[in-house]
Amino acid sequence: MSLNKIKIIWPNGNCSFEEPNSFWLDAAKKAGISIPTGCLTGSCGACEIDVNGKTVRACIGRIKTSKEKELSVEMSTDPYW
Ligand code: FES
Helix, strand or coil, X not given: CCCCCEEEECCCCCEEEECCCCEHHHHHXXXXXXXXXXXXXXXXXXXXXXXXXXXXXXXXXXXXCCCCCEEEEEECCCCCC
C-alpha cells in the first residue's frame, strides 16, 4: 500500500484506500458504493456526499489529502432528490 493513500470510510462501514486526487465517484464505484447521479457536470447536486462534514459533489470532486488521514463519507440527505 502506498503511503500516500488516504483511508476512506464509506457509509456502509467498509473502508478503502485511495490515491489523492482520485474522483469521488470512481472511488465509490470501486468500493461498491452507489452514489446517485444526474448531470455529471457538477451543476445539479444529485451526487452530493458529505466528507468529514463537508459537502462534496462526487462527480467533479477529487479526494484531497487531509490532516486527518482518514475521510468519513456520509450520503447527503437532500429532500429534493
Ligand atoms: S451529478 Fe450533477 S452535480 Fe454531480
